[in-house]
Amino acid sequence: MTKVIMIEDDKEIAELLKEYLYKFNIELVNFETAEGGLNALKENADGFDLLILDLTLPDSDGLEVCKSVSQLYALPIIISSARGDYSDIVTGLEIGADDYVAKPYNPRELVARIRALTRRKASNKSNVAGNNEVDNGGGFEIDENKMLIKKNGKTVDLTSAEYELFLLLYKNKGNVITRDYILENIKTMSYESIDRTVDVLIGRIRKKIGDDTRNPKYIKSIRGYGYKFYSDEN
Structure with a gap:
């Protein structure tokens, strides 16, 4: 099962996504603060396959969190935010995000993006040696x-x-x-x-x-x- 860590302060969105993604064999673990999410990654970053990150958090700017995670861990990052300005999207990409979905979005689209980001990682691991x-x-x-x-x-x-x-x-x-x-x-x-x-x-x-x-x-x-x-x- 794919294991995804999310940092999202909206409990309702987190619970709905958790239930929906589970149907697609994706386990979602959410933290409502940047501190909580970063601590979880510090303890066990290898236990997660991908990060979904909101930009508007109660204790930190999501772009700063994105920059920190991209520098410390080899973890694909999807930014999920209502801040859909072009400047935010470009900045997110520049500091290490791999994808960006603007709220509101169809959860099925998120599933497709998660699979796209994790597919290459999985396929490369299964390649025979010598590449x-x-x-x-x-x-x-x-x-x-x-x-x-x-x-x-x-x-x-x-x-x-x-x-x-x-x-x-x-x-x-x-x-x-x-x-x-x-x-x-x-x-x-x-x-x-x-x-x-x-x-x-x-x-x-x-x-x-x-x-x-x-x-x-x-x-x-x-x-x-x-x-x-x-x-x-x-």
């Missing part, structure tokens, strides 16, 4: 079984969406990948209506792999088309 690839030119080492990317021997801490996007570009080194192709092939992305979502993720990836955002060496923007991953081989 390692080393790019001596760029210094990248990728272990798909562990969902691990290293740059010059140092682990690059990516969110689920960032990892999946990096892997798509990396496996297509030398080829231009369009935004439409990215949106169609990245299961953890569900922001087709937000034009600059891909740009936000690319910017985050560039910073984390040490790529110059003004004059990138690895991930370059191809005006009017999309993105292209370069290594010393191309």
